Amino acid sequence: MKIAVCISHVPDTATRIKIGSDRKSIDSTGVTYILNPYDEFAIEEALKTKDKLGSDTVVYAISVGGEANKETIRKALAMGVDEGVLLKDDSKRDSFGIAHALSEEIKSLGCEIVFFGKQSVDFDNSITGQLTAEYLGFNCIPVVVDFKLDGNKVIAEREIEGGREVVETEIPVVITAQKGLNEPRYASLKGIMAAKKKSITEKPAAAYSQLTETLEMNLPPSKQPGRILGTDSSAVPELVKLLREEAKVI
Amino acid sequence: MTNKVLSIIEQREGSIKKVSYEAVSVGVSLAKELNLEFEAVVIGSEIEGLSNFGNYGAAKITHLKNTELHNFSSSAYSDLIGNYAKESNASVIILGNTSFGNELAPRIAVKLNSACIVDCVSLTVESGEIIATRPVYAGKALIKSKLNSDIKIFTIRPNVFKAEKISDQNSEIKVEEITNPNLKAKVVAYKKAEGKLDVAEANIIVAGGRGMKGPEHFNLIESLANVLGAAIGASRAVVDAGWRPHSEQVGQTGKTVSPSLYIACGISGAIQHLAGMSSSKYIVAINKDKDAPIFSIADYGIAGDVFDILPALTEEIKKIKS
Ligand SMILES: Cc1cc2nc3c(=O)[nH]c(=O)nc-3n(C[C@H](O)[C@H](O)[C@H](O)COP(=O)(O)OP(=O)(O)OC[C@H]3O[C@@H](n4cnc5c(N)ncnc54)[C@H](O)[C@@H]3O)c2cc1C
Numbered sequence: 001m002k003i004a005v006c007i008s009h010v011p012d013t014a015t016r017i018k019i020g021s022d023r024k025s026i027d028s029t030g031v032t033y034i035l036n037p038y039d040e041f042a043i044e045e046a047l048k049t050k051d052k053l054g055s056d057t058v059v060y061a062i063s064v065g066g067e068a069n070k071e072t073i074r075k076a077l078a079m080g081v082d083e084g085v086l087l088k089d090d091s092k093r094d095s096f097g098i099a100h101a102l103s104e105e106i107k108s109l110g111c112e113i114v115f116f117g118k119q120s121v122d123f124d125n126s127i128t129g130q131l132t133a134e135y136l137g138f139n140c141i142p143v144v145v146d147f148k149l150d151g152n153k154v155i156a157e158r159e160i161e162g163g164r165e166v167v168e169t170e171i172p173v174v175i176t177a178q179k180g181l182n183e184p185r186y187a188s189l190k191g192i193m194a195a196k197k198k199s200i201t202e203k204p205a206a207a208y209s210q211l212t213e214t215l216e217m218n219l220p221p222s223k224q225p226g227r228i229l230g231t232d233s234s235a236v237p238e239l240v241k242l243l244r245e246e247a248k249v250i
Numbered sequence: 251m252t253n254k255v256l257s258i259i260e261q262r263e264g265s266i267k268k269v270s271y272e273a274v275s276v277g278v279s280l281a282k283e284l285n286l287e288f289e290a291v292v293i294g295s296e297i298e299g300l301s302n303f304g305n306y307g308a309a310k311i312t313h314l315k316n317t318e319l320h321n322f323s324s325s326a327y328s329d330l331i332g333n334y335a336k337e338s339n340a341s342v343i344i345l346g347n348t349s350f351g352n353e354l355a356p357r358i359a360v361k362l363n364s365a366c367i368v369d370c371v372s373l374t375v376e377s378g379e380i381i382a383t384r385p386v387y388a389g390k391a392l393i394k395s396k397l398n399s400d401i402k403i404f405t406i407r408p409n410v411f412k413a414e415k416i417s418d419q420n421s422e423i424k425v426e427e428i429t430n431p432n433l434k435a436k437v438v439a440y441k442k443a444e445g446k447l448d449v450a451e452a453n454i455i456v457a458g459g460r461g462m463k464g465p466e467h468f469n470l471i472e473s474l475a476n477v478l479g480a481a482i483g484a485s486r487a488v489v490d491a492g493w494r495p496h497s498e499q500v501g502q503t504g505k506t507v508s509p510s511l512y513i514a515c516g517i518s519g520a521i522q523h524l525a526g527m528s529s530s531k532y533i534v535a536i537n538k539d540k541d542a543p544i545f546s547i548a549d550y551g552i553a554g555d556v557f558d559i560l561p562a563l564t565e566e567i568k569k570i571k572s
Pocket of ligand 1: 484556
């Protein structure tokens with residue numbers, strides 16, 4: 001069995017965003033990039049699945065982007081992923097372009113189970129997994145908090161508004177991982193050393209002509225800091241009055 | 251020829267999701283501005299209250315019906331919407347950005363060789379084109395974009411667009427019986443979180459952080475939430491500590507919410523937390539540290555102790571509600 005984990009390289013969540021000079025993307029000077037937090041759950045689930053299926057299973061970590069993404073791929077290798085693949089593309093592709101490139105690679109590798117993080121914390125689209133599944137003709141279960149594989153059968157629980165759904169399907173399948181799916185392992189020192197030596201396969205990302213067009217990026221309108229009404233419960237009646245009469249929200 | 255705006259109505263367990271009224275209102279007004287026809291589509295078995303959509307301008311609803319479609323099936327639903335969009339010459343499709351819409355929109359887009367923009371907070375028409383604005387980097391920036399595909403698909407963030415009653419007509423409902431839906435992936439069970447309102451759908455949220463000092467004190471949050479009919483939210487610190495379930499976490503690695511009122515209790519306002527809730531219409535902060543960053547985005551604040559203020563606030567609201 002071959003398993004793919006698709007990972008992305010994103011600004012650290014503590015980053016203060018500045019708009020770049022093109023007015024269409026962020027200014028990345030001084031920004032620290034990390035492995036997308038949700039992808040850690042995807043990697044962990046891929047490794048757990050490999051442990052269950054046996055050692056002839058191969059786990060690939062695939063990322064679309066520039067040279068810098070290798071750092072993130074190495075993090076996956078250090079956690080225990082077998083092979084790293086960088087699909088090179090220095091342009092700013094939309095999710096469709098990324099999913100298209102991933103699906104071509106997954107097809108040629110012959111992976112039957114594909115894990116994603118449920119969302120990249122840069123563009124927050126939460127759609128790349130679904131798109132990849134659709135390009136591949138695979139089944140898809142997004143936002144998964146529990147994953148079971150029984151032969152070809154897949155039973156997963158996914159988080160939805162106000163509850164959980166239990167979904168049944170079969171492989172080949174794309175799963176997108178939500179926090180709670182597992183506890184991602186830490187890379188061991190041995191893993192980190194081994195990952196440094198591993199070579200990462202590099203190839204150009206499959207071409208794609210994009211249908212979305214970015215017009216501009218802006219910072220959200222800044223909010224006027226509000227009023228501090230007091231320092232104890234004596235301020236409560238005024239607060240309630242304002243919520244009722246000024247804000248009209250209660 | 252493409253000539254129609256379709257809004258997709260979402261149902262679960264036969265009841266309609268609130269964001270569907272917003273999706274219909276958005277669809278109706280886009281159709282008007284672009285001079286296109288409008289139609290709403292729903293998939294399911296028995297569904298309550300469909301004809302009410304007439305009030306929001308949906309004169310016609312197509313109900314794609316089969317008892318096996320009572321439960322969500324991503325394979326069946328995306329096939330059916332994709333095919334219906336083709337048959338009916340749809341040029342614009344609107345869905346709510348819920349787990350339902352966010353799963354279906356991209357899949358339908360690929361089926362229709364088109365593209366989608368998800369989680370929009372504004373959709374405007376400029377020179378005959380739909381311009382979408384959506385938050386990126388967890389709301390730390392906003393991006394404006396458009397689609398150059400023939401068919402344009404958008405999902406709208408719940409609670410942001412207004413559902414507007416514009417008519418006293420009922421909808422005419424056209425039922426299409428579906429045979430052999432594609433159930434390659436299907437929901438076999440739905441586990442409802444016990445009696446709880448979800449943060450992502452709530453109009454008011456009362457959220458607690460580490461300043462609550464322990465899980466046993468969240469009853470103060472619950473009482474306030476009860477009198478307000480609010481959902482309960484939490485910071486990551488209290489979720490990681492195991493005081494509250496992850497489904498309540500608000501922020502960059504939790505849920506993004508835009509309620510009309512967000513009351514943050516004992517939450518410092520870390521950038522990752524603000525990312526998930528800064529688009530709330532009104533924000534109240536209760537924190538004993540007057541320099542806590544949460545006050546920088548709050549409309550109203552009390553720089554005091556939650557254990558003093560929360561019970562008083564609950565009582566005061568009880569008073570005005572009775
Ligand atoms: C990758 C990453 C992702 C993250 N994602 C999220 C996320 O999605 N959501 C999120 O919330 N955080 C997230 N965080 C964590 C975030 O950085 C903060 O650590 C977290 O939000 C802090 O939670 P808190 O405000 O409850 O706790 P604290 O920061 O400890 O704040 C507690 C506050 O309570 C106040 N207080 C204490 N006692 C009282 C009292 N008696 N009365 C009134 N006030 C009192 C204090 O003054 C303080 O301001 C993330 C961090 C990382 C690195």
